[in-house]
Amino acid sequence: NAGVIQTPRHKxxxxxxxxxxxxxxxxxxxxxxxxxxxxxxxxxFLTYFRNQAPIDDSGMPKERFSAQMPNQSHSTLKIQSTQPQDSAVYLCASSSRGAETLYFGSGTRLTVL
Amino acid sequence: QQQVRQSPQSLTVWEGETAILNCSYENSAFDYFPWYQQFPGEGPALLIAIRSVSDKKEDGGFTIFFNKREKNLSLHIKDSQPGDSATYFCAASGPSGSWQLIFGSGTQLTVMP
Incomplete structure (x- = not known):
């Protein structure tokens, strides 16, 4: 079990x-x-998917941010027209038991110059 | 308005002492309270959790004390070691079956040898 894998580590x-x-x-x-x-x-919190379907995106900035889960093996978070205030570590987690146990990846550190 | 609050923001204790980290919440519907531990460069990892039907949960040297009436809880780290130096996040979820986890702002713990 490799855990949750996030790429790239830095962007x-x-x-x-x-x-x-x-x-x-x-x-x-x-x-x-x-x-x-x-x-x-x-x-x-930004958003989450269950069985690939988007369930709650209440934390997503309404403009420029979008997330998808085209298949059960990967999800993407896309940020268009990045701004310096988007600089952060973006963490992905997966779970088989709802909020009881989230397994986090190591994150992607995004730096917008 | 933060739904989950933690204090102190940072805490330094000596090796062997008991570290006490505090957490309070607003929403009476929360019924599940995990604590996550995060080391630099890694994602948070579940450390210990308690449900609102209990007032105490122990796991190794970690103990959660929960006060439903006061809407607060604390994490006690007994016999702290330098390897326990990390950031600790209190989180909350509920009502039962909810899949969203709300995190506090974290307490950065430093254990001095």
Missing amino acids: VTGKGQEATLWCEPISGHSAVFWYRQTIVQGLE
């Missing part, structure tokens, strides 16, 4: 560029969660 983009972050959940887990972590805001 640097220029202001206005697009960033796509990848997550491979633990095999057999039915839910995938995305969180954003910053020093100021802490761990912010």
Whole structure:
């Protein structure tokens, strides 16, 4: 069991560029969660999928952010026209038991210059 | 408005002492309270959790004390070791069956040898 795999580990983009972050959940887990972590805001919930269907995206900024889960083996978080305030560590987690146990990946550190 | 609050923001204890981390919450519907431990460069990992029907949960040197009436809980780390130095997040979920986890802002614990 390799755990939740997130790629890339680090990404640097220029202001206005697009960033796509990848997550491979633990095999057999039915839910995938995305969180954003910053020093100021802490761990912010963004969105989650269950059985590949989007269930709750209440934490997603309405513009520029989108998430997909095209198959059970990966999910993507896309940020269009990145801004410096998007700089953060983006964490993906998967679960087979709802909120009881989330298994987090190591995160993608996004830096927008 | 933060639904889950943690204090202190940072805590330093000496090796062998008991570290006490505090957490409070707003939503009476929360019924599941996990604590996650995060080391630099890694994602958070589940450490210990308690349900609102219990007032105490122990696992090794980690103990959660829960006060439903006061809507607060604390994590006690007995005989702290330098390897326990990490950031600890209190989280909450509920009502039962909810798949969303709300995190506090974290307590950075440093254990001095």
